Amino acid sequence: MPDRLKTRLIAQALSEGFVSCRICRPWDVPEVPERLAAFVEAGYHGQMGWMAERMNWRGDPAALWPEAKSVIMLAESYTPDEDPMEVIGQPDRGAISVYARNRDYHDMVKKRLKRLARWLIAESGGEVKVFVDTAPVPEKALGQAAGLGWQGKHTNLVSRDWGNWAFLGSVFTTLDLEPDAPDVDHCGSCRACLDACPTDAFPAPYQLDARRCISYLTIEHHGPVDEELRGLMGNRIYGCDDCLAACPWNKFAVAASDMRYAARPELTAPRLAELAALDDAAFRQMFSGSPIKRIGRDRFVRNVLYAIGNSGDPTLRDVAAALSNDPDTAVADAARWAVQQLD
Structure with a gap:
């Protein structure tokens, strides 16, 4: 029964527009507290004081919601239609990051996450909480632990299936779902x-x-x-x-499923x-x-x-x-x- 639920969950996530859906445990990222502490201690966070203030949650997803047993990690593609570097050669024009050239992705991803969470509750009960990147959740580390991809040398998540143009979202749940194997680094000597x-x-x-x-x-x-x-x-x-x-993994980039990212x-x-x-x-x-x-x-x-x-x-x-x-x-x-x- 749990395996069938997971299969249907993945199918439902893909039908919602996500490009990938994987599962891990909230405690599957034991390396995060030490890495986060080193990042803050070095001052690399700059004026982002909230990173230091909420280190206990950001460093330990299990502390964010102790009742959660599984984390459903999802990726949603926003691959651009045009070459994002073309505007850099036009000095009288402004270069705006690809993800910000249309609607706010926070609202769009969260609505998809909520629909998926409601479906999960209707199918199997349990409790859920959804997060995009406005909450103290280490999405990239959880994404690697769940097998979505790996954190590349630029610290962003990279996948052999969809490159690195993707938003990440998570659904924490009290359901005990079968976790996936973590991904491994495929950057090699590339820099x-x-x-x-x-x-x-x-x-x-x-x-x-x-x-x-x-x-x-x-x-x-x-x-x-x-x-x-x-x-x-x-x-x-x-x-x-x-x-x-x-x-270079963007050669496998997947087109955005939502035209509002265009x-x-x-x-x-x-x-x-x-x-x-x-x-x-x-x-x-x-x-x-x-x-x-x-x-x-x-x-x-x-x-x-x-x-x-x-x-x-x-x-x-x-x-x-x-x-x-x-x-x-x-x-x-x-x-x-x-x-x-x-x-």
């Missing part, structure tokens, strides 16, 4: 992802210093970015796809001049329903101004100069820096 990083954010393979990561700098970092790093950010204004795009045309290569002109109301309207909305207008325009400073385009000088006295000090600082760069 394409490490060499692709514009800011050299990997102190060593499998280690990430978030303080140098463009995704962190453009999304999580408050205030001005160190001048040493600004010039390395290029025109990346929200997130960074360089290490993901470089992974890029909105206006976010594929938006003009920096137009983005810099956004006030708070226009920013909120433009990014309604987008994950970009959560960083707010000020941080977003700060990022745009760094891109303008890196553009080498003198026609953008006046755009930057117009914001040199912006009420937000980080925006004003970025504007003055951009003007200096263009001068």
Whole structure:
């Protein structure tokens, strides 16, 4: 009976749009506490204080919900239709990470997880809790323990079946489901992802210093970015796809099943001049329903101004100069820096 339930569960997950469904135990990641403690002790988490504050849960999924006996790990593909690196060669345009060019994946993945969880309860009872990446759950470690893939040298999950363009979600349950075998590392001697990083954010393979990561700098970092790093950010204004795009396992990438992950045309290569002109109301309207909305207008325009400073385009000088006295000090600082760069 349990085997038949698991078979039907996997079939149901695939019908919901997930590309893979595997199972592990909450306690199958004993290495996480030590790795997390080392990450925080080195200061690699930067301003993400919540990582240090919730280490007991993030380091031990069994502590998050002690009654849980199984973790159903799921992957949902968001493979881009276009080459995400093409916009990097257009300095007057902004590069937005593939996952953020349309609807907020948190809402979409969570709705799928909830439908799958309701199906499971209807089929076999038990209790469930669903998590995307807003909860203190070590999804990537659990994903490897469940056999979804392995954590590559860029620290993201990689699969021989679907590459590394995927969101991860989990369903914790009190049901005792048969676990899958963990995956093993297939990176070999490849270091394409490490060499692709514009800011050299990997102190060593499998280690990430978030303080140098463009995704962190453009999304999580408050205030001005160190001048040493600004010039390395290029025109990346929200997130960074360089290490993901470089992974050779993407030759097996699976197309996204939900069209709402397809890029909105206006976010594929938006003009920096137009983005810099956004006030708070226009920013909120433009990014309604987008994950970009959560960083707010000020941080977003700060990022745009760094891109303008890196553009080498003198026609953008006046755009930057117009914001040199912006009420937000980080925006004003970025504007003055951009003007200096263009001068």
